[in-house]
Amino acid sequence: MTHKLSDGGQVLEVGTLARVEGEGGMHISFRDGRVEDVQLRIYEPPRFYEGFLRGRAWTEPPDITARICGICPVAYQFSSCLAIEDACGVTVPDAIRTVRRLLYCGEWIESHALHVFLLHAPDFLGYDGAIEMARDHPHVVEMGLRIKKAGNDLMTVVGGRSVHPVNVRVGGFYRMPTRVELHRLRPALARALDDAVATVSLVATFDVPDWEQPWTYLSLRPDHGYPIEGGRVVTSTGADWDVRDFPQHVTEVHVPHSTALHARLDGEDTPYVVGPLARYTLNHHRLSPLAKDVAHEAGLGSTCRNPFRSIVVRSVELVYALEEALRIVDAWADGVAPSVPVPARAGEGFGATEAPRGVLFHRYRLDDDGTILDAQIVPPTSQNQPSIEADLRVMAERWTVLSDDDLSHRCEHAIRNYDPCISCATHFLDLRVERS
Amino acid sequence: MTTTLPVLPVPHVPARAPHAMPTLAVWKFASCDGCQLTLLNCEDELMALAGRIRIAYFPEATRAVVDGPYDVSLVEGSVTTPEEIERIGHIREMSRTLVTIGACASAGGIQALRNFGDVAEFRSVVYAHPEYLSTLARSTPISAHVSVDFELRGCPVDKGQLLEVLSAYIQGRRPRIPTYSVCVECKRRGAVCVTVAHGTPCLGPVTQAGCGALCPAFARGCYGCFGPQDTPNTAALADRLLAGGMAPVDVMRIYRTFNAASEPFRRESERHEPGPDDDARDDAPHDAAADARPEREVPR
Numbered sequence A: 001m002t003h004k005l006s007d008g009g010q011v012l013e014v015g016t017l018a019r020v021e022g023e024g025g026m027h028i029s030f031r032d033g034r035v036e037d038v039q040l041r042i043y044e045p046p047r048f049y050e051g052f053l054r055g056r057a058w059t060e061p062p063d064i065t066a067r068i069c070g071i072c073p074v075a076y077q078f079s080s081c082l083a084i085e086d087a088c089g090v091t092v093p094d095a096i097r098t099v100r101r102l103l104y105c106g107e108w109i110e111s112h113a114l115h116v117f118l119l120h121a122p123d124f125l126g127y128d129g130a131i132e133m134a135r136d137h138p139h140v141v142e143m144g145l146r147i148k149k150a151g152n153d154l155m156t157v158v159g160g161r162s163v164h165p166v167n168v169r170v171g172g173f174y175r176m177p178t179r180v181e182l183h184r185l186r187p188a189l190a191r192a193l194d195d196a197v198a199t200v201s202l203v204a205t206f207d208v209p210d211w212e213q214p215w216t217y218l219s220l221r222p223d224h225g226y227p228i229e230g231g232r233v234v235t236s237t238g239a240d241w242d243v244r245d246f247p248q249h250v251t252e253v254h255v256p257h258s259t260a261l262h263a264r265l266d267g268e269d270t271p272y273v274v275g276p277l278a279r280y281t282l283n284h285h286r287l288s289p290l291a292k293d294v295a296h297e298a299g300l301g302s303t304c305r306n307p308f309r310s311i312v313v314r315s316v317e318l319v320y321a322l323e324e325a326l327r328i329v330d331a332w333a334d335g336v337a338p339s340v341p342v343p344a345r346a347g348e349g350f351g352a353t354e355a356p357r358g359v360l361f362h363r364y365r366l367d368d369d370g371t372i373l374d375a376q377i378v379p380p381t382s383q384n385q386p387s388i389e390a391d392l393r394v395m396a397e398r399w400t401v402l403s404d405d406d407l408s409h410r411c412e413h414a415i416r417n418y419d420p421c422i423s424c425a426t427h428f429l430d431l432r433v434e435r436s
Numbered sequence B: 001m002t003t004t005l006p007v008l009p010v011p012h013v014p015a016r017a018p019h020a021m022p023t024l025a026v027w028k029f030a031s032c033d034g035c036q037l038t039l040l041n042c043e044d045e046l047m048a049l050a051g052r053i054r055i056a057y058f059p060e061a062t063r064a065v066v067d068g069p070y071d072v073s074l075v076e077g078s079v080t081t082p083e084e085i086e087r088i089g090h091i092r093e094m095s096r097t098l099v100t101i102g103a104c105a106s107a108g109g110i111q112a113l114r115n116f117g118d119v120a121e122f123r124s125v126v127y128a129h130p131e132y133l134s135t136l137a138r139s140t141p142i143s144a145h146v147s148v149d150f151e152l153r154g155c156p157v158d159k160g161q162l163l164e165v166l167s168a169y170i171q172g173r174r175p176r177i178p179t180y181s182v183c184v185e186c187k188r189r190g191a192v193c194v195t196v197a198h199g200t201p202c203l204g205p206v207t208q209a210g211c212g213a214l215c216p217a218f219a220r221g222c223y224g225c226f227g228p229q230d231t232p233n234t235a236a237l238a239d240r241l242l243a244g245g246m247a248p249v250d251v252m253r254i255y256r257t258f259n260a261a262s263e264p265f266r267r268e269s270e271r272h273e274p275g276p277d278d279d280a281r282d283d284a285p286h287d288a289a290a291d292a293r294p295e296r297e298v299p300r
Helices: A061-066 A073-087 A094-125 A130-136 A138-159 A179-184 A186-204 A243-249 A276-286 A289-297 A307-331 A380-398 A404-416 B034-040 B046-052 B082-093 B103-107 B110-116 B119-124 B159-171 B182-189 B194-198 B234-243 B248-255 B263-271 B288-292
Strands: A002-004 A010-014 A024-031 A034-042 A216-221 A232-235 A250-253 A262-265 A347-355 A358-366 A372-378 B023-028 B054-057 B070-076 B095-101 B150-152
Touching (some): A024 A380, A024 A404, A061 A073, A061 A358, A061 A372, A073 A094, A073 A347, A094 A130, A094 A138, A094 A186, A094 A307, A094 A404, A094 B034, A130 A138, A130 B046, A138 A179, A138 A186, A138 A307, A179 A186, A186 A289, A186 A307, A216 A276, A232 A243, A262 A380, A276 A289, A276 A307, A307 A404, B023 B034, B034 B070, B034 B159, B046 B159, B070 B082, B070 B103, B070 B159, B082 B095, B095 B159, B103 B110, B103 B150, B150 B159, B234 B248, B234 B263, B248 B263
Parallel strands (some): B023 B070, B070 B095
Antiparallel strands (some): A010 A024, A024 A034, A216 A232, A347 A358, A358 A372
């Protein structure tokens, strides 16, 4: 809805953004046909996780921080496990790491399928939502739900349930899945892989504006494979540092129009981006041969800097995650201990993993009996907020000729390019911030 | 400081026109989105459901908005800001049936851990700009503010139970949701009791069923995410946990998670709080004064 201002300016407001996780709105003001100000307004109420984590036991963050986000609970569980294990000087064996990757694949499949089909595709095909889209494109929606279900079923077998899995603990799992249980998943995963390949072809045909964002990209990079459950931090400007150095490079700023903090990289005023575009651009060479092929056929090069094509990259990542899941399922042998002991000790630990929407960082400081003294969580959407606003500014300038409805729809689309998780991004205001 | 919040009467929403498709609205307060995601996770049922009920307001799923009143409103999340108190009142007025989904909406959620915080200590935390914030000192369930027709438990809710509740209201009957303990489900499932067999602490005896005894099936104790069952003996279970070697602070923690502000769990957790002089007050008698401490009281 636009409002004319008495001094000749105009304001475009979208009170409630639809098809994003959590509560936010958008505010763009114009003067003399130029964009004056752009704000992604996040009014989701804070829940103060970092406050009440203090005084809890070192074993509790996987269950507690999962509740930050119902769409990517596994990301919170594993980033917290890595940070606590780091503080306690424990590295889990490869077999446990492999099952973590498997459960995380389930979350990527579920979350990416949700976003590609139910939240993002309706923007390209011109519908208000997937239910409306299903009237004209029932097979597309059915395909999306099938892929999503394969991810949820994988999470249910490995984690117990898809929203807030119960099987994750510091040091590993309570119980390992059995070979028989995993093999039951195989037919649905194999079909979902075929569906995902078809998805890449489908979304590659969607019309996108011609634009490349110039921002710095940041992702994890492990020793082997595409980044999911850990790795070092790399950027498109050539930086490569350990997750322990995250707080030295990334600072968060509190702005008035958002209950989520805005993140900055190395004190720069220009935004940086995490998520599928950053992962793909920095790690394209680590994809599987099939994922590389489908990406190539979809017209993606070795980098992708157009946020409107993030739907294609997400679909390529769906192909990769399904292949990874099948590879791990096929190679799984029973008889592995589900966890290793993680005795408490005083110290500080750091952990980061690739949530479906980008790098999620956790830091904990522990007392010698394992009591949490201090916690810090930097979610992906905080990091992407400045670039979302910067994109909106460019797009709003370009689209000033559109009608109010069209302009607001296009701007909402530009926000959804990031699959923003506003529930995640909020709730982190209880930081011990030293800037004042 | 106690704030007495008026509980609004059930409003008289005009009846739905005969033969009109019932309408569904999904609302969000302070929460993680996981309970409304559970609706979208009904992959096999979603399209059939969309054929029986009109999704009239569900921002996570669609931009389209149909004006109220609504036949069924599902409410996720707890009330944590002054604006939300007003908003839930309007939602109640527009809803023929109001169902809360999940631990946040039904009991205040994990964010109700703030209710136990020492307010002075909490305020001492340095915010960059606290003046940008608008937040209440306590997180409260929806029923603290308006009348609620049904509270569906769980962190998150169970998909099968969510479909049962929706079907029930579409059909004009009460939902069939058991209020007995997780132990009943665990026995039915044929799972080995983790406490008896392995001495693992388990909240199954005091927690409401609904998850299918998930945690014991994964070789861990129940952590109470469905909240208290209808007749929970929290003190007897706490004694058993202490006798098994659990430290009082851990007994406090185990009762103080996603349903921390539900009355039986709140009272039990407060019995095991470390006192001002001792770090481990293990067998303190029930402190009735603690229940009346205003800043800890959760209005029902």
